[in-house]
Amino acid sequence: MMPLAERMRPRTLDQYIGQKHLVGDGAILRQMIENGNLSSFILWGPPGVGKTTLAKIVANLLNCPFYTLSAVTSGVKDVREVIEQAKKVAIVNKGLFAEQNSKHTPILFIDEIHRFSKSQQDSLLGAVEEGTIILIGATTENPSFEVINPLLSRCQIYVLKPLDKSDLLDLLQRVLTQDEYIHSLNLDVQETEAILRYSGGDARKLLNIIEIVANSGVKVIDNDIVTKLLQQNPVAYDKDGELHYDIISAFIKSIRGSDPDAAIYWLARMVSAGEDPKFIARRLVISASEDIGLANPNALLVANACFDTLQKIGWPEGRIPLAMATIYLATSQKSNSAYMAIDSALEEVQRSGNQPVPLHLRNAPTKLMEDLGYHDGYKYAHDYPNHFVKQQFMPDNLVGKHFWQAQGSPQEQKMAEWMNFLWKE
Numbered sequence: 001m002m003p004l005a006e007r008m009r010p011r012t013l014d015q016y017i018g019q020k021h022l023v024g025d026g027a028i029l030r031q032m033i034e035n036g037n038l039s040s041f042i043l044w045g046p047p048g049v050g051k052t053t054l055a056k057i058v059a060n061l062l063n064c065p066f067y068t069l070s071a072v073t074s075g076v077k078d079v080r081e082v083i084e085q086a087k088k089v090a091i092v093n094k095g096l097f098a099e100q101n102s103k104h105t106p107i108l109f110i111d112e113i114h115r116f117s118k119s120q121q122d123s124l125l126g127a128v129e130e131g132t133i134i135l136i137g138a139t140t141e142n143p144s145f146e147v148i149n150p151l152l153s154r155c156q157i158y159v160l161k162p163l164d165k166s167d168l169l170d171l172l173q174r175v176l177t178q179d180e181y182i183h184s185l186n187l188d189v190q191e192t193e194a195i196l197r198y199s200g201g202d203a204r205k206l207l208n209i210i211e212i213v214a215n216s217g218v219k220v221i222d223n224d225i226v227t228k229l230l231q232q233n234p235v236a237y238d239k240d241g242e243l244h245y246d247i248i249s250a251f252i253k254s255i256r257g258s259d260p261d262a263a264i265y266w267l268a269r270m271v272s273a274g275e276d277p278k279f280i281a282r283r284l285v286i287s288a289s290e291d292i293g294l295a296n297p298n299a300l301l302v303a304n305a306c307f308d309t310l311q312k313i314g315w316p317e318g319r320i321p322l323a324m325a326t327i328y329l330a331t332s333q334k335s336n337s338a339y340m341a342i343d344s345a346l347e348e349v350q351r352s353g354n355q356p357v358p359l360h361l362r363n364a365p366t367k368l369m370e371d372l373g374y375h376d377g378y379k380y381a382h383d384y385p386n387h388f389v390k391q392q393f394m395p396d397n398l399v400g401k402h403f404w405q406a407q408g409s410p411q412e413q414k415m416a417e418w419m420n421f422l423w424k425e
Helices: 028-035 049-061 076-095 118-130 167-177 180-184 192-201 205-214 223-232 244-256 260-272 278-295 298-313 318-329 337-350 367-371 410-423
Strands: 041-044 066-070 105-111 134-139 157-159
Touching: 028 049, 028 223, 028 410, 041 049, 049 066, 049 105, 049 205, 066 076, 076 105, 076 118, 118 134, 118 205, 167 278, 180 318, 192 205, 192 223, 192 318, 244 278, 244 318, 260 278, 260 318, 278 298, 278 318, 278 337, 278 410, 298 318
Parallel strands: 041 134, 041 157, 066 105, 105 134
Antiparallel strands: none
16 A cells, blocks of 8 residues: 555645745745746655655646655756756757746656755756756755755755644644545544654654554554554654654754764664755864863864765765764864854844954044044954953943853863953953
8 A cells, every 4th residue: 555645746736835935825835836837946854744746746737847856866967857847848848838927837846955065066056047847855964064055056946844733733633634545544633743743844754653553453642652663663763863853952962962882873773764964064163162062172183084074085984083072063062152152142133233443453444534543542362471361252231241251171170260360450
């Protein structure tokens, strides 16, 4: 039997659940589709919110040729072959349709476009620019980090949101009443809290949960039943890495909690599920800054080296520097003082606004500025013992304000002692 997620896949915009800001009445994407004036765009959002479904609905409604590639399995050769096919279709369309618009232009849908290399993305530019194809990309990663600028400039970015509670309940009701097999089971749903919690805004997760429950033979669904069945079926629930956000959260918290064994376990879960290695490496860089910070500044160097090495050696060998960096970060002393300091300073900026720069700290590139006292009284630190001299660096209204507070690691205690020595009264 076809999986429930595929059986329930919407075929029209009216069947589509969620993303009203894009496809609701009068929304921008619906208007583009209804007018037949479609341009290339990238759908950015978490798993299970309807990116692939929306692309297929667009192609069906416009009745145009639809090609699909997966960035996981396709290369430059595959891209070029699709573009050549699209060019042949475009020539035929040019002879059939006097009025040329995007309604008859072939659509190329690329799933997980963030996994395309720079050369693969480069191979799309000409066809997108010339209008040979309309590109629809889908990504769970921030396009500004993963998509090259020339391609970004040719595409609109549409952000898809996790489904809210009402969306998920609507989907659940549709499954119970519209799917022939599920409807025939006469399931009695008495509680939905666990279903909604485990779904986490992901339609595919919800459908997988219902499928697991249906296949278990139970007739009454409550929170205890759902929790018990999901604990018994972790592989079915987590197939293809659908616990993406839950597992990366556990991974980072294990590093923060100085548990290298747990951190390596969650790393192995992500590697075995086919998680994008660059996503993991990027989170290690963030963790090195946020959670280890000044307690061990070398952690950031190790995380960056891991990221660079990963891009040089590729996969599967890349799992080794990922493991090395994970263990190093997990076993490092921890400090979030830099993270706390910048957030505290940002709060102050929001509270007190744009405080004026003291005159002695300003540059004086013109005679007028010099006459107004710019730079007057500034003391050059390197002319003094210990390369330090006391003077005011804060705006007048913030003198005495402190944002960075040293924490308990030996490295930060040394830094604090040095600051106390220099600034002592």
